[in-house]
Amino acid sequence: MIELKNINKSYVQGTNSYHVLHDINLTIAQGEFLAIMGQSGSGKSTLINIIGFLDDQFEGTYFYYEHPIHEYTRAQFSSLRNQNVGFVFQNFKLIQNISIAENVGLPLLYAGQKRAYIKERVREVLKAVGLAGYEDQLPxxxxxxxxxxxxIARAIVTKxxxxxxxxxxxALDSETSKEIMxxxxxxxxxxxxxIIIVTHDPNVGAQADRLVHILDGRLTEDVDHKPKGDANEVH
Structure with a gap:
């Protein structure tokens, strides 16, 4: 599904250049549950910005379902992101003065979907995340x-x-963290x-089927937690 080859990323500030990612090689299969673990400053956020089509300024090759994403324009990156990726953030990023249903339905509204479909789809995903009946509540x-x-409901509403x-x-206590995981x-x-989870918490990383460690912009370890024979081999 996702194949990164020799990905390098540098930032320029003034007269200084900072090499953030070093020769990243990573393959992610369809249906995989992967955790990327590293401390603050390790390069994990930079890496997921590339994986999630937020950053098109990098060296190396990125194949998504065998399509050469590294050759795409910025507009094509934006289209890919809108159609293929859902994002979940630490601080939720909900709009506080609109209802739960409106928050969850925003991506569909931006995509031009009809209101009847939006209402039904929002009801479906809220039920899936255990919040049936919360449509009219405020965050x-x-x-x-x-x-x-x-x-999470907002992230999955566009499938x-x-x-x-x-x-x-x-931002969650340990018991709530278990529920979210x-x-x-x-x-x-x-x-x-x-699902690709980025974390610095070993307890969270250990719950994924596969755990990749990143340190100083380099992948240092790739651990498969899933029993052999269970992995989905479709790329």
């Missing part, structure tokens, strides 16, 4: 865990090919949604 009336569930979750449990596992198992 501020929900707990942190519930708000993250809303964020994306893969999810990128950036420190999705970082269980929800990700359920989405991965039931819908075969490819």
């Amino acid at each position: 501020k009336n929900l707990s942190g865990g519930q708000q993250q569930r809303v964020s 994306p090919k893969f999810l990128i979750a950036d420190e999705p449990t970082g 269980a929800l990700f596992k359920q989405l991965n198992h039931d819908n075969e949604t490819t």
Whole structure:
């Protein structure tokens, strides 16, 4: 599904150049549940910006379903992102003065979907994340865990090919974190949604089927937690 070959990324600030990613080689299969773990400054956010079609300025090759993404224009990157990726963030990024249903339905509204479809699809995904009946609530009336569930519902409402979750449990207590991780596992198992979680928490990383470590912009370890024979081999 995703194949990165010899990806390098540098930033220029003034007269200084900073080499952030060094010869990244990474393949992610369709239906995989992958965690990318590293401390602050390790390069993990830069890496997921490239994987999630947010950053088209890099060296190396990126094949997505065998299409050469590294040759695409910025406009093509934007289209790919809108049609293929759902994002979940640490701080939820919900709009506080509109309802849960409106928050979840925004991506469909931007995509030009009809209101009847949006209403039905929002109801479906809220049920899937355990928030049936919360359509008319405001985010501020929900707990942190519930708000993250809303964020996940918004990410999956367009039926994306893969999810990128950036420190999705970082603002949650340990018990709520377990609930959110269980929800990700359920989405991965039931819908075969490819999930990429970025974390600095070993407890979160250990729950993924595969764990990749990044340090100083280099992939240092790739650990498969899934029993042999269970992995989906479709790329």
